[in-house]
Amino acid sequence: ETGVTQTPRHLVMGMTNKKSLKCEQHLGHNAMYWYKQSAKKPLELMFVYSLEERVENNSVPSRFSPECPNSSHLFLHLHTLQPEDSALYLCASSQDGTGMSSYNEQFFGPGTRLTVL
């Protein structure tokens, strides 16, 4: 595997289900991101992990719970979702330095298409 991989590629779940999305990066990067892409809306950042610590959370509902056990893996745990949460969920990674001026290019995975019934 190369680059950034995501599983599953497609997921259909009911509002009472609990599921998890998985992301793995094979680039040796130290920062990982979850983005949400809804129909006809720009991509929105959900979570950022840098050096395995969550550094930003843009007021995402608590029904989304991220987990980053190491620098190569990122999970998004889902529970009691709403139909409006149906979207393409994209994972990305980058190699960041210690200062803001060293933020570098982000590489994206293929995404998980989530449908909440």
Place this chain on the structure above:
Amino acid sequence: KQEVTQIPAALSVPEGENLVLNCSFTDSAIYNLQWFRQDPGKGLTSLLLIQSSQREQTSGRLNASLDKSSGRSTLYIAASQPGDSATYLCAVRPGSARQLTFGSGTQLTVLP
């Protein structure tokens, strides 16, 4: 709050044409700007990254320019091909944060 606008929202051209996609942003205090390509239902492919100190970047038939003071970037595609058909997204990294702020994209169709 940084806002990114891409014009036009959709563009259809015949094969072989040279074309320009536009991106504008409201806050010129950025660290870099990135152009992506997205095929239907797929993830994003990074095309070009321009650091705030640079004026342009080139990769093959693609050339991206950045005018930070006026809050504009353009993506120039030379000799367009049907395989270039996709949505092109512009994203800026604001000066105070790690995340990218995206535009809504330009959907390009190159007709054979």
